[in-house]
Amino acid sequence: MNTYDALSLFSGGLDSILATKLMIAHGHKVLGLHFVSPFFGKPEKVAFWQREYGIPVEVIDVGQEFVDLMAAFPPHGFGKVLNPCVDCKILMLRRAKELLAAHGASFIISGEVLGQRPMSQRADTLNIIRNDADVRDVLLRPLSAGLLPPTPMEESGLVDRSRLSSLCGRGRKGQYALAKALGVTTIPTQAGGCRLGERESARRYWPILRHFPRPLAHYFDLANVGRQLWRREGGQWLSMGREHKDNEKLLKLARPEHYVFVLKSFPGPHAVGCPEPGKDWTEGELAEAAACLASYSPKARKSAEAVEVIVTRNGMDRVIAVHADDPHGFVDNLTWPETRAAQKEWEKSLAG
Ligand code: SF4
Numbered sequence: 189m190n191t192y193d194a195l196s197l198f199s200g201g202l203d204s205i206l207a208t209k210l211m212i213a214h215g216h217k218v219l220g221l222h223f224v225s226p227f228f229g230k231p232e233k234v235a236f237w238q239r240e241y242g243i244p245v246e247v248i249d250v251g252q253e254f255v256d257l258m259a260a261f262p263p264h265g266f267g268k269v270l271n272p273c274v275d276c277k278i279l280m281l282r283r284a285k286e287l288l289a290a291h292g293a294s295f296i297i298s299g300e301v302l303g304q305r306p307m308s309q310r311a312d313t314l315n316i317i318r319n320d321a322d323v324r325d326v327l328l329r330p331l332s333a334g335l336l337p338p339t340p341m342e343e344s345g346l347v348d349r350s351r352l353s354s355l356c357g358r359g360r361k362g363q364y365a366l367a368k369a370l371g372v373t374t375i376p377t378q379a380g381g382c383r384l385g386e387r388e389s390a391r392r393y394w395p396i397l398r399h400f401p402r403p404l405a406h407y408f409d410l411a412n413v414g415r416q417l418w419r420r421e422g423g424q425w426l427s428m429g430r431e432h433k434d435n436e437k438l439l440k441l442a443r444p445e446h447y448v449f450v451l452k453s454f455p456g457p458h459a460v461g462c463p464e465p466g467k468d469w470t471e472g473e474l475a476e477a478a479a480c481l482a483s484y485s486p487k488a489r490k491s492a493e494a495v496e497v498i499v500t501r502n503g504m505d506r507v508i509a510v511h512a513d514d515p516h517g518f519v520d521n522l523t524w525p526e527t528r529a530a531q532k533e534w535e536k537s538l539a540g
Pocket residue numbers: 228271272273274276277308382383384385
């Protein structure tokens with residue numbers, strides 16, 4: 189197994205590339221750790237990062253750990269949407285610290301830039317993150333190191349402090365200059381890193397967090413696809429395709445314990461019903477879900493005949509006959525303002 193001098197929190201964003209490249213340029217052997225969950229991560233880019241930047245990257249799945257953190261309400265709260273950035277950083281640093289010994293590495297690199305983000309990169313927050321993750325002695329932030337107190341790695345001479353950067357603030361000029369100096373010519377786009385900062389995604393995730401006593405990471409993979417419908421009474425949840433490729437994704441994500449709904453004789457969406465563990469859906473709830481599915485098929489809606497819906501679970505198929513205009517209680521999930529208000533209520537109830 190290869191050994192390294194340092195492990196780097198490597199999101200694939202410009203800051204993580206620069207922090208890692210800077211240390212490599214100083215002669216350190218660095219392994220990037222790319223954390224993935226249903227909310228963030230691009231594991232398909234590992235080969236590209238190695239090829240383009242010469243950075244070896246290992247993928248670390250923190251999906252369930254992250255979901256558990258969200259479901260318990262993150263101790264440092266959420267940002268502007270459903271992003272628990274401070275606790276996210278703490279979680280990743282803790283995990284990186286656990287991995288140091290296995291890789292023979294002695295310190296961790298993070299591409300945080302002082303003052304770049306309002307929630308997680310203020311000076312006080314950087315301290316909280318470092319202390320709560322218990323990485324005070326092993327964490328180096330090379331991009332802002334000149335503005336931060338020296339770390340043990342700098343004090344011992346392991347890392348040359350005089351060659352580290354002093355970037356701060358939201359501007360990107362310093363990063364572009366450093367990229368040029370390091371020969372980084374492919375600059376990744378800034379946007380689109382984390383779904384937890386997107387309102388539309390937050391609307392999808394919120395009901396799962398509030399409804400399931402112990403949500404599982406794969407529920408959020410399902411919620412990333414198509415439209416999300418919840419039954420007003422009882423809270424049954426259907427993830428339904430909007431287009432062909434959603435249907436294919438849903439079929440791939442479905443697990444034996446899920447209900448898979450497919451129209452037998454009409455084109456239309458597929459849907460996956462995700463029951464709460466130990467709570468099978470009743471016949472009435474299954475029929476409502478089938479009617480809901482049929483109502484989204486224009487051809488099924490025009491049919492005067494009953495519409496057959498195949499329902500598969502645990503490898504067994506059955507057919508439920510419904511009409512596309514049968515009443516059902518499935519509705520779209522909350523709007524963003526409703527979601528935000530509910531999030532605030534949750535926070536208040538915990539504080540009280
Ligand atoms: S934006 Fe997402 S991935 Fe980044 S720190 Fe915040 S929660 Fe974590």
